[in-house]
Amino acid sequence: MDIVFQRPETLRENTTHYCPGCTHGIIHRQVAEVLDELGLRERTVGVAPVGCSVLAYNYFNCDFVEAAHGRAPAMATGIKRSRPDLIVFTYQGDGDLASIGMGEIVHAANRGEKICVIFVNNAIYGMTGGQMAPTTMPGQITTTSPKGRDVNEVGYPLRMSELLSSLRTPAFIVRTAVHTPKGMIETKNYIREAFQNQVDNKCFSLVEVLSTCPTNWGLNPNKATEWVEKNMVPYYPLKVFKRPGEEI
Amino acid sequence: MTITIGNGVELDRRLFAFVGNYGSGKTEVAVNFTIALSKVVKPVAIVDMDIVNPYFRCREAQEQLENEGIETIFPKGEYFWADLPIILPQVKGVLERKNGYVVLDVGGEDMGARILASLDDSLKEKDADYLFVLNLSRPFTDDVKGCLETFKMIEDAGKIRLTGIVLNTHLLLDTTPETIYNGYTKAREVAEKSRLPIRFVSIEKGLLAKLDMSQVPSPVLPLERIMRHPWDMKPVCRFGPKELTKAADLNQKNRKKS
Amino acid sequence: MAKKLMKGNEAIGEAAIHAGCTHYFGYPITPQTEIAEYLAKRLPEVGGVFLQAESELGAANMIYGSACTGTRVFTSSSSPGVSLMAEAMSYIAGSDIPAVFVNIMRAGPGLGGILPSQADYFQAVKGGGHGDYRCLVLAPSTVQEAVDLMVDAFDLADKYRSPVMLVGDGMIGQMMEPVEFKPRKQVALPPKDWATTGCKGRKPNVITSVFMDPEVLHQFNLKLGAKYEEMKKHEVRVETYKCDRQMDLLLVAYGTTARICKTSIDMLDELGIKAGLLRPITLFPYPEKELYATAKKASKVLVVEMSMGQMLEDVERILKGEKPIEFFGRTGGLIPAPEEVFDLAKKLVKK
Numbered sequence: 001m002d003i004v005f006q007r008p009e010t011l012r013e014n015t016t017h018y019c020p021g022c023t024h025g026i027i028h029r030q031v032a033e034v035l036d037e038l039g040l041r042e043r044t045v046g047v048a049p050v051g052c053s054v055l056a057y058n059y060f061n062c063d064f065v066e067a068a069h070g071r072a073p074a075m076a077t078g079i080k081r082s083r084p085d086l087i088v089f090t091y092q093g094d095g096d097l098a099s100i101g102m103g104e105i106v107h108a109a110n111r112g113e114k115i116c117v118i119f120v121n122n123a124i125y126g127m128t129g130g131q132m133a134p135t136t137m138p139g140q141i142t143t144t145s146p147k148g149r150d151v152n153e154v155g156y157p158l159r160m161s162e163l164l165s166s167l168r169t170p171a172f173i174v175r176t177a178v179h180t181p182k183g184m185i186e187t188k189n190y191i192r193e194a195f196q197n198q199v200d201n202k203c204f205s206l207v208e209v210l211s212t213c214p215t216n217w218g219l220n221p222n223k224a225t226e227w228v229e230k231n232m233v234p235y236y237p238l239k240v241f242k243r244p245g246e247e248i
Numbered sequence: 249m250t251i252t253i254g255n256g257v258e259l260d261r262r263l264f265a266f267v268g269n270y271g272s273g274k275t276e277v278a279v280n281f282t283i284a285l286s287k288v289v290k291p292v293a294i295v296d297m298d299i300v301n302p303y304f305r306c307r308e309a310q311e312q313l314e315n316e317g318i319e320t321i322f323p324k325g326e327y328f329w330a331d332l333p334i335i336l337p338q339v340k341g342v343l344e345r346k347n348g349y350v351v352l353d354v355g356g357e358d359m360g361a362r363i364l365a366s367l368d369d370s371l372k373e374k375d376a377d378y379l380f381v382l383n384l385s386r387p388f389t390d391d392v393k394g395c396l397e398t399f400k401m402i403e404d405a406g407k408i409r410l411t412g413i414v415l416n417t418h419l420l421l422d423t424t425p426e427t428i429y430n431g432y433t434k435a436r437e438v439a440e441k442s443r444l445p446i447r448f449v450s451i452e453k454g455l456l457a458k459l460d461m462s463q464v465p466s467p468v469l470p471l472e473r474i475m476r477h478p479w480d481m482k483p484v485c486r487f488g489p490k491e492l493t494k495a496a497d498l499n500q501k502n503r504k505k506s
Numbered sequence: 507m508a509k510k511l512m513k514g515n516e517a518i519g520e521a522a523i524h525a526g527c528t529h530y531f532g533y534p535i536t537p538q539t540e541i542a543e544y545l546a547k548r549l550p551e552v553g554g555v556f557l558q559a560e561s562e563l564g565a566a567n568m569i570y571g572s573a574c575t576g577t578r579v580f581t582s583s584s585s586p587g588v589s590l591m592a593e594a595m596s597y598i599a600g601s602d603i604p605a606v607f608v609n610i611m612r613a614g615p616g617l618g619g620i621l622p623s624q625a626d627y628f629q630a631v632k633g634g635g636h637g638d639y640r641c642l643v644l645a646p647s648t649v650q651e652a653v654d655l656m657v658d659a660f661d662l663a664d665k666y667r668s669p670v671m672l673v674g675d676g677m678i679g680q681m682m683e684p685v686e687f688k689p690r691k692q693v694a695l696p697p698k699d700w701a702t703t704g705c706k707g708r709k710p711n712v713i714t715s716v717f718m719d720p721e722v723l724h725q726f727n728l729k730l731g732a733k734y735e736e737m738k739k740h741e742v743r744v745e746t747y748k749c750d751r752q753m754d755l756l757l758v759a760y761g762t763t764a765r766i767c768k769t770s771i772d773m774l775d776e777l778g779i780k781a782g783l784l785r786p787i788t789l790f791p792y793p794e795k796e797l798y799a800t801a802k803k804a805s806k807v808l809v810v811e812m813s814m815g816q817m818l819e820d821v822e823r824i825l826k827g828e829k830p831i832e833f834f835g836r837t838g839g840l841i842p843a844p845e846e847v848f849d850l851a852k853k854l855v856k857k
Binding site for chain 3: 270271301302303304329331383385386387388390418419420421422477478479480481487488489
Binding site: 041042043044045047048054055057060061062063064065066067068071074075076077078079081082083086103104106107 | 528529531555557559560561563564565567568569570571572573574575577579593594597601702703704705706707710711712713714715716718
């Protein structure tokens, strides 16, 4: 009998703690499949963030470190600069990357660190229980924006891919989403492109993935994917913002 | 007009800028040089142009300098210890004077020398001596290659041409006659390769008396170590704020006994 | 190697290279910036890596990452910057990773001033970052000692898989003294089999300070505590000066302040006043037994610091009220003068 589908070697045989309908599991799997396909598992070091994916190392079957909140790009810089032969990726959420870690991500991108960043944007703080994120949508209700995000008080959601793609340093920056099968296929291709860039020692790569948080959004998984399409995609356009060689 | 200071150090210009790497002894040499100069000619002014590093600058010898009637130009009062690049407006004034002598104590490395380039509109008309203070016991200027690279770096940053070397090789209290002799031999090679003359050698007075000067056939500026460490006994000028007029004593509160 | 005349900061940089350190991540701040400037020139010459980070937060977390690969790495800063590094230090301690920090202390609190200070004693010795961790703290009083301790710092960090901090006041960083780089002692160190260097041929390594289970975290804290007890047993370093006699006064000071006290003690000798100095070289572990025993031979104790009295609290703790303890402190960048300590000592002895 032919095996047509199995757990990638880069994933451990553990059940994740992620909620039903959360897309972390899909994104984990895609990263793991890419590492398998490119034969990188044994020379990869992942950097886990603070956020829902803080325990990512329990699911990935490769070397992993756990960073302080927001500092994953700094830690990844330290690893990559010490061992350029390693493949280094960070896996960060929107609070980690776009709020507390804004300084670290901007400067890592601007230095052109040869690392991959998987940026999971679900417009809310998941781990701490549904607070407003820098990417929370206008009017979106969270525990710290109980009347909905008021853009006059706290500004508009940050578009990180747009912001980072304004840097002069060559980079691969793309926004994608995993709420549709088509999006999933595209996302995996972009993740592969990001890791291939690193294998080729080419550039900094960031894949922003629009993701869901049914629990903190208070929506069932189906409605959550609809919410991504209806609310997030119009504000966060899905596209390649930058590729090396296509500089502004 | 040619004047002579120290042991045969001949000078025929009115503006002297001491440049060099961090810790080469620029300040010690500049302060001693200025005091020696003021004993021969008047008026003399010294400008502390060290905007790179706020420790061990010639402003700390303010009292010794002013006692000799030397005009001192650097931020005073609140900004004395400031970690800010402050160039006083008086600096341009003093550079453009038609008479008198001026000594510039420039900050270390190319960073420090860069300030000369910023003042080049006042400096370019001037016939100035740009003297590189060289200590061959210091990192980055401990061989000929390092010296030549440093000379070029400082000339480029300051947009100047060096006019000579002041040899100031020493190891502080560990200096032996051999330190001086070996330094001199090496410095000759540096001088030859760089085509810069050794204008004078600065040697601490106590050590100078013990030297065989036939091994150091150059003019000498006898040096008094002015900048001292806080633990040195009875120093001329100890590092650190001098007056505690405003500072209340923090001590002498009797503590609980058993 | 011939003696070189070096500034403390440069010497610390060179000592790191001498110790086999290949990576440095830092951010400029007076009065320690020459460490970064020196290494920016020197590390590339020896095939190492120098990187200026975007902040002290960045720098400290970069050394955390670098250390995770088993690399010998350090960062340096001065007081306000070290406050920002406290985060990474706690994580490094919390994940059993060796790394070296240097603090060339300036006067605080806040932005304070750029002149010498010893007001970060609490920060270095009692925490700085959060959680039940300790940092092995080395306090040189000469440039040569800064070199020797900096070399040892890397071995100690590797031996204990712990952050090690070298603290000097601004004088230690800024002053120049002749130094030599002695051949390194060969120290047997545990293999870095925990490093995250790719899992080829082994199970994946995970470096983390997250413990979801309170009991497991408690066990980890017990393990850390045991490590600090080992440090107390094996790593205490102290110097005594003129303490081999009955003393009218025992001075306790470290770093630059200790050198000032030595001058004062020599001045007191001329008056027939017998004073001695106990100088802790390790601030953690503190030379507790040595202080207790030495103080037994003195009528009074005088603690001198460039702070409002921080190490003083340790001296009081250790002497348990058995000796009268006096304090002399200067802050703000003011440095105690030997004459000031001398005058106070005279008064205290007369009392």
